[in-house]
Amino acid sequence: MTAPASTPAARERDLKAALKEAAFAALITFGLCIPIIAWGTRQNMDNVLVLDPRWDAVAWAVAIVFVGRFLVALRQQTKDKRKPMVRLLPHGTVGFFQRHSRLFSLFGLGFLVTFPIIAINLAGWSGALKWIDNFGVQILIYVMLGWGLNIVVGLAGLLDLGYVAFYAVGAYSYALLAKNFGLSFWILLPLSGILAAFWGMLLGFPVLRLRGDYLAIVTLAFGEIIRLVLINWVDFSGGYAGISGIPRPTFFGTPFNASDTGFAAKFGFEFSPLHRTIFLYYVILALALITAFVTLRLRRLPVGRAWEALREDEIACRSLGINTTNTKLTAFSIGAMFGGFAGSFFAARQGFISPESFVFMESATILAIVVLGGMGSLWGCAIAAIVMVGGTELLRELDWLKQVFGNEFDPTKYRMLLFGFAMVVIMIWKPRGLISTREPTAYLKEKKAISADMVQEGHG
Amino acid sequence: MVTASPAPLLQVEHVTMRFGGLTAVNDLSFEAHKGQITALIGPNGAGKTTVFNCITGFYKPTEGMITLTQESGDNFLLERMPDFRISWKAKVARTFQNIRLFGGMTVLENLLVAQHNPLMIASGFTFLGVLGIGGYRAREKEAIEKARFWLEKINLIHRADDPAADLPYGDQRRLEIARAMCTDPVLLCLDEPAAGLNPRESHDLNTLLLSIRKDLGTALLLIEHDMSVVMEISDHVVVLDYGTKIADGTPAEVQADQKVIAAYLGVDDEEVEAVEAEVGIT
Numbered sequence: 001m002t003a004p005a006s007t008p009a010a011r012e013r014d015l016k017a018a019l020k021e022a023a024f025a026a027l028i029t030f031g032l033c034i035p036i037i038a039w040g041t042r043q044n045m046d047n048v049l050v051l052d053p054r055w056d057a058v059a060w061a062v063a064i065v066f067v068g069r070f071l072v073a074l075r076q077q078t079k080d081k082r083k084p085m086v087r088l089l090p091h092g093t094v095g096f097f098q099r100h101s102r103l104f105s106l107f108g109l110g111f112l113v114t115f116p117i118i119a120i121n122l123a124g125w126s127g128a129l130k131w132i133d134n135f136g137v138q139i140l141i142y143v144m145l146g147w148g149l150n151i152v153v154g155l156a157g158l159l160d161l162g163y164v165a166f167y168a169v170g171a172y173s174y175a176l177l178a179k180n181f182g183l184s185f186w187i188l189l190p191l192s193g194i195l196a197a198f199w200g201m202l203l204g205f206p207v208l209r210l211r212g213d214y215l216a217i218v219t220l221a222f223g224e225i226i227r228l229v230l231i232n233w234v235d236f237s238g239g240y241a242g243i244s245g246i247p248r249p250t251f252f253g254t255p256f257n258a259s260d261t262g263f264a265a266k267f268g269f270e271f272s273p274l275h276r277t278i279f280l281y282y283v284i285l286a287l288a289l290i291t292a293f294v295t296l297r298l299r300r301l302p303v304g305r306a307w308e309a310l311r312e313d314e315i316a317c318r319s320l321g322i323n324t325t326n327t328k329l330t331a332f333s334i335g336a337m338f339g340g341f342a343g344s345f346f347a348a349r350q351g352f353i354s355p356e357s358f359v360f361m362e363s364a365t366i367l368a369i370v371v372l373g374g375m376g377s378l379w380g381c382a383i384a385a386i387v388m389v390g391g392t393e394l395l396r397e398l399d400w401l402k403q404v405f406g407n408e409f410d411p412t413k414y415r416m417l418l419f420g421f422a423m424v425v426i427m428i429w430k431p432r433g434l435i436s437t438r439e440p441t442a443y444l445k446e447k448k449a450i451s452a453d454m455v456q457e458g459h460g
Numbered sequence: 461m462v463t464a465s466p467a468p469l470l471q472v473e474h475v476t477m478r479f480g481g482l483t484a485v486n487d488l489s490f491e492a493h494k495g496q497i498t499a500l501i502g503p504n505g506a507g508k509t510t511v512f513n514c515i516t517g518f519y520k521p522t523e524g525m526i527t528l529t530q531e532s533g534d535n536f537l538l539e540r541m542p543d544f545r546i547s548w549k550a551k552v553a554r555t556f557q558n559i560r561l562f563g564g565m566t567v568l569e570n571l572l573v574a575q576h577n578p579l580m581i582a583s584g585f586t587f588l589g590v591l592g593i594g595g596y597r598a599r600e601k602e603a604i605e606k607a608r609f610w611l612e613k614i615n616l617i618h619r620a621d622d623p624a625a626d627l628p629y630g631d632q633r634r635l636e637i638a639r640a641m642c643t644d645p646v647l648l649c650l651d652e653p654a655a656g657l658n659p660r661e662s663h664d665l666n667t668l669l670l671s672i673r674k675d676l677g678t679a680l681l682l683i684e685h686d687m688s689v690v691m692e693i694s695d696h697v698v699v700l701d702y703g704t705k706i707a708d709g710t711p712a713e714v715q716a717d718q719k720v721i722a723a724y725l726g727v728d729d730e731e732v733e734a735v736e737a738e739v740g741i742t
Contacts (some may be wrong), residue, residue: 294590297589297590297592298586298590300600301579301583301586301589301590301596302572302573302575302576302579302580302583302586302589303580303583303586305565305569305572305573305576306573306576308562308564308565308569309562309565309573311564312561312562312563312564312565313560313561313562313563315518315556315560316556316560316561316562317544317573318518318543318544318547319516319518319543319547319553319554319556319560319640320544320547320553320573320574320576320639320640320643321544321545321547321548321576321577321643322544322573322576322577323544324544330586438564440565440566440568440569440621441569441572442566442568442569442572442600442604443566443568443620443621444568444604444608444617444620444621445620445621446621447621448566448621448622450564450565450566450623451623454563454564454623454624454625454626455563455564455623456563456564
C-alpha cells in the first residue's frame with residue numbers, strides 16, 4: 001500500500017505526514033459531530049427536550065474518517081499525477097463505450113423496448129407491475145427531466161435551480177384542463193409543454209442580465225414561488241390537498257378498465273391493471289426518446305451551437321451577431337417544455353398531484369442527475385438517473401438487511417446519506433461528471449472527443 | 461496612396477465617452493475608408509479600446525455619432541444599434557485584446573458559430589431544422605466549405621477538429637481573425653492582433669491582413685502597439701492620447717509629428733517648463 005519510499009527515513013516521514021493529515025480530518029469530523037451526532041434529541045411525555053448522548057456513534061464516525069483519510073493520504077503520496085486515484089473500470093472502458101456508442105445506443109434501445117416483456121417473463125404478471133412502474137416509468141421520467149434540464153444547464157450553461165417549477169406547470173396544466181374541460185391526454189400533452197415553455201420564457205426575461213450565483217438564486221426563488229402559489233391559491237389548485245381524480249390516459253380513446261368497452265375487452269385480453277402501466281411505460285419511453293432526438297438535432301443546428309458558444313463566452317457571441325437574449329430564452333423555454341411534457345405525463349400517471357411533489361428536493365435531484373452525469377452528455381444523464389432513482393428504489397428491496405441489523409433498520413432512511421456519498425465520490429473521482437468529454441457537432445476529417453478541461457462550465 | 465471613396469465607410473464624429481467623472485474618449489472624430497487599413501495608436505490607457513467598444517456597440521458613447529456607410533449606400537448609425545445587430549446588419553466584426561475563442565469547441569465549430577445568422581435562417585429559425593425540412597444540410601455544407609477556405613488561409617486546416625483552447629497562442633490569434641471574417645464584415649476591427657506574437661508570426665499576420673484587404677476589400681481598423689506592424693501595413697494612422705486625438709495622417713506624417721513623439725517618449729527636461737506654461741501649471 002505505502003509504496004516506494006527509497007529510504008526508511010523518507011518512508012517514516014510519509015507516515016508522519018499522513019498521520020497528521022488524518023488526525024486533522026478526524027478533528028474536523030469531531031467538531032462537526034458535536035452539534036449533529038453527539039446528542040439525539042427527543043421529547044418526553046411533558047414535551048421537555050431530552051438529550052440522549054451518542055458518543056459511541058461519534059467515536060465511530062471519527063475513527064472511520066481517521067482511517068479513511070490516512071489511507072487516502074498514503075495513497076496520494078505515491079500517486080502518479082496522471083493516474084486517477086481509484087480505477088473502478090479497466091483501462092480504456094470509457095473510450096471503448098464511446099467508440100461504439102452507436103452500437104450501445106441500439107442495444108440500450110432494444111432493452112428499453114423489450115423491458116416490459118422481460119419483466120413479465122422474469123417476475124410474472126403480478127410481480128412485473130413494481131418493476132415496470134417503480135423502476136421503468138419512474139427512471140424514465142427522471143431521464144427525461146434530466147435531458148430537459150441538460151439543455152439549460154449542460155448546453156447553455158445557465159444554472160437553473162428551479163426546474164421543478166416547469167414540471168409543476170406541466171402537471172397542473174394537465175390536471176386542471178383535463179378535469180375542468182375534459183380535454184384528452186393527447187391534446188393536453190403538447191399544450192402543457194407549450195404552457196411550460198411560456199413560463200420558461202417568463203422566467204427567462206427577468207434573469208437575462210443575471211449570471212452565476214445570482215441566476216441560481218432567482219431560479220431557486222422562482223421554483224418556490226410556483227409551489228407557494230399552488231399551495232395558497234386554494235380555489236385554483238386545491239392547495240395542500242392537491243388535485244385528485246385526474247382523468248387517466250386512454251389508449252387513443254379506449255379506457256383501461258374492466259368494462260366491456262375497455263382496452264382488455266376490445267382487444268380480447270384478460271383484464272389486468274398491468275396493461276395501463278405498460279402503455280404508460282411506452283408513452284414515457286417515446287417522450288424520452290423524442291427529447292433525446294430533439295436535443296441531438298438541436299446541437300447540430302445553429303441554435304444549439306449558439307447555446308454552447310454562450311456557455312463558452314458570451315461577449316464573443318455578441319461580437320459575432322448572436323442575439324444572446326433570444327438564445328437564452330430559447331434555452332429556457334425548450335428546457336421548460338420538456339419539463340412540462342414530463343409533468344403532464346406525471347399527472348396522468350399518478351391521477352393525483354399536490355405541491356408536495358414539486359419541492360426543491362426534486363430540482364436538486366434533477367440537477368444532481370445532470371451534474372453527476374456530466375454536463376451536456378445524454379448518456380451520462382441517463383446513467384446518473386438510473387443510479388440515483390433506481391438506487392433509491394432498490395433500497396426498498398433490501399429488506400433482508402433487517403435480519404442483519406434488526407427489525408428497526410430501514411434502508412430507505414439512508415437514502416440521503418448514500419446520495420451525499422455518491423456526490424463526494426464523483427467529486428473526487430470525476431469532478432466533471434461521469435461522461436465529461438464533449439462530442440463536437442461538426443468535423444472535417446475525424447470526430448475527436450473534447451476533454452472536459454477545455455470546456456467551460458458556463459457562468460450562469 | 462489609395463484613393464478614398466467619396467463617402468467614408470466609417471465616420472466617427474465628435475464621440476465622447478465618459479465613465480462617471482472620467483472622460484475616456486474626448487470629442488474624437490476620424491474616418492476609415494474602404495480598402496484601407498486604419499491604425500489607432502496611442503500610449504496605454506489612451507482610450508483606444510473604448511473607441512472600439514463604442515464602434516462595435518459594447519458601449520454606448522455619451523455623445524457623438526458613428527456612421528457606417530456600406531457600398532450599397534445603406535447607412536447605419538452604430539451608436540444606436542445593439543451589439544449583435546452591428547455585427548449582423550452593419551457587418552462590423554471585431555476581435556479582442558484578450559483572445560475570446562470558444563475554447564471547448566473545435567476550431568471548425570468556432571467558424572460555424574460565426575455564421576450563426578445565415579445558418580439560422582437556413583434552418584427556418586430552428587423549426588424546420590428540427591423536423592429535417594428545408595435546405596439546412598446543404599447550407600451547413602457550404603458553411604463548412606467557407607470555414608475550410610479560412611482554415612487554409614490561416615494555415616490551420618490540420619487542426620480543424622481540435623478544440624480551440626488546444627492551439628498555441630499565435631494560432632488562436634489568427635483563428636480569432638478568421639472567425640471574425642466568417643461573418644463577412646465590411647469593416648474588421650482588430651484589438652492588438654500582434655500582441656504576444658514573435659517576429660515571424662507577426663510577419664505572417666501582416667501578410668494575412670494585407671491579403672484580407674486586397675482579396676476581400678475589407679476595411680481594417682486596428683489597435684496596435686507593435687510599430688513594425690503599424691508602420692508597415694497601415695494606410696492611415698490616428699493617434700490618441702488621454703482620449704483626445706493628437707495626430708491623424710499617413711504613417712510617415714505621424715512618425716514625424718512632435719506631439720506624437722512627446723506622447724510616446726515624453727519631452728526633454730529643458731522643455732518641461734515651456735510645456736507646463738502652455739498647459740497652465742506654474
